[in-house]
Amino acid sequence: MSEVNANYDEPWKEALGEYFEPFLRFFFPKVHSLIDWSKQPKSLDKELQQITASSDSGLRIVDKLFQVWRSDNRETWILVHIEVQSQEESEFAKRMYIYNYRAFDLYEQPVISLAVLGDERNNWRPSSYGYNLGGCEVSLKFPIAKLLDYEAQWQDLEKSKNPFAVIVMAHLKTKATTGNSQQREQWKWSLVRGLYERGFERKDIIKLFQAIDSMMTLPQELQQSFEERLNRYEESRKMPLLSNMELRGIEKGAVQNARESVMTVLRLRLTEVSPELIDKLNNISDLSVLKQLLEAAVTVNSLGEFQQSLERITRPDTEN
Template sequence: MIHIEIQSQYEENFPQRMYIYNYRAFDLYQKPVISLAILGDERVNWRPDSYNYTIAGCEVSLKFPTVKLLDYEENWSELEASSNPFAIIVMAHLKTKATTGKLPQREQWKWKLIRGLYEKEFEREQIIKLFEIIDNMMTLSPELQSSLESKIKQFEEERTMPLMSNMELRGMERGKEIGKEIGKEIGKEIGKEIGKEIGALENARDFVKTVLQARLGEVTLDVEQYLNKVSVLSTLQEIVKLAATANSLAEFKQSLARIQ
């Protein structure tokens, strides 16, 4: 069982909450639980990865992998080149944070990210979902939003096969207003959309890559190709467990060979 916690701001008691959710999930389902923290805050040095206490000779401890979205700023070119939907969401999150109080700059980045969706080899429905995530996350003033939609409309008219119809654009505008009321925290919005929209299989593959990157520092091409071929969700869930417990990439690959 996998527990993913999205945290968009500093919280002193966050490690304790990770521990509480972990043991409650174990108590409820009676299965081993992998807890993973995704941190979307702006504090460079805040990287909680454990919780423990000792009292009267009794010791309780939980150590969990942590992914810091802020770290991806240094790998922006890799994010832009990536075909992983999670990379686009991370870029939108980072630029939303970076343009707080700078809406004209946010409009420029929002337009760049939306335009970039057309260059990715995604299915049409997947692009629309990512479009909606960006639109809801990178909120603009009515004037800037109108300017952005004019750019989108002009861009669509120049294409021989438009992707977004006017009806869809109006629908996304309504969805944006609803999204403002439903989710105020960017990190929570990311978590909701990843789990709800991208799909269980792709989600599980992303979790494996995220855990490997956080714990072992890399995801090699052969591992990524292997993951893309796995089409059984339960198998991917087992692979997530391997990624969270392996001490090296070599050990992880050996474990993969045993489940093939």
């Protein structure tokens, strides 16, 4: 059975955009208490692009920037930086500092930088950056949330109705089942079933299902088995919240977004994409293949190299 790459970036980014208030309430309650939630936070995606434009930090980064208002009616910007690399990165704290001062320099507003560490190294907990030279001292301290710490709180996560309890559980079990697709399918089913049993509203079940389904990637045969089990469960409970049509629509939307991401990266990094290459990409419907092609699009140095990667990734496996 072929192994597929997990997808952490998109589920985290989507969840942050949809559930920003629960995010702060779950991970950073002190920051949450500073904000006047009667005023709608504003997502600043264009402004964030200016701040991170020259970053070469790669795919395993999720950044979001929000404009909020404090309880004293003052405007504040919150820069949320989610690190989901599986390995320790020496430049992480420095990058947090750079993004913080760029945001302040560009917009002259107080900036709160926050980091969620989703890696697998328990002792890696960067929370500050600074230097002292010739009497000049510069420093930044920033709050962090380490996802590994929540493994010891699993029972609390199972009881919580905060959407990010579900996201954390999915993240931890996706990491824990790397290389074991059958175990991942079992955990994926358990987490999705829990959405119904916790009493989430229909719209939240669908959004959180999308996050779990996108993050906890499975080989096609196991994904089909998972969906069949979900259909049987809904029929037995007479709760058809996620119909076959909705499941297919979710999958179709994810595939189309993945195709567009590959083409956008190729256009930005290399040159205009040929109609022939567009046709090839449009004929690919396997989400795991498209995610591999997206990684290739980010790393190759020419369209020729990408074509070679495309042929290698889509070549039928003749060894098994």
